[in-house]
Amino acid sequence: MGKFFIDTTQGTVATQRQLMDSGVAGDDGIPPKPWHRIQGTDDATTLWYAVMRRQEKGIFIGSLVIRHSDHHALLLERGWQEVPVEEIGPTVPHPF
Numbered sequence: 001m002g003k004f005f006i007d008t009t010q011g012t013v014a015t016q017r018q019l020m021d022s023g024v025a026g027d028d029g030i031p032p033k034p035w036h037r038i039q040g041t042d043d044a045t046t047l048w049y050a051v052m053r054r055q056e057k058g059i060f061i062g063s064l065v066i067r068h069s070d071h072h073a074l075l076l077e078r079g080w081q082e083v084p085v086e087e088i089g090p091t092v093p094h095p096f
Contacts, residue, residue, distance in 0.1 A: 004038040004051055004088075005031055006062035011053050013038070013062060013083045014090045022090045040064030051083040 003016040019025035019035065040049065044064050052063045052075050063080070065072045076082070 002044065003029075003042055004040065004044065004062065004064060005035045006038055006053060006060055007034050007090075008036050008059040008061070009034045011055065011060035012091055013051050013053065013088050015088065018089050024090050036062075038062035038064055046085045046088070051088065052080045053083055054078075054080045 004013060005016065005019060006013050014022075014024075014035075016025065016029050016031075019031045020027075020029055024035070025031035038051065041064070048066060049064045050067045050072055052065055052072075053060050054075075055061075062083075063075065065075060
């Protein structure tokens with residue numbers, strides 16, 4: 001899958017490739033704000049990693065965690081939401 005980004009205003013999550021294919025990100029692969037890179041490995045796959053999100057102080061933040069790990073369970077206990085794989089992708093193109 002690769003690099004993941006989160007729209008900090010809506011909580012939408014997408015991969016860098018999805019953002020480039022939809023025209024949200026340019027050829028450099030960097031999408032404009034409000035998209036923010038979710039820190040993690042550059043070759044993350046949803047087979048091994050869960051994409052998590054949580055709203056904090058009016059914005060959405062994201063995290064990648066190894067599925068079924070203690071950290072994954074802790075985030076769920078603390079109110080984080082796992083983003084379903086079928087929901088990963090840009091839904092509304094954002095203007096540059």
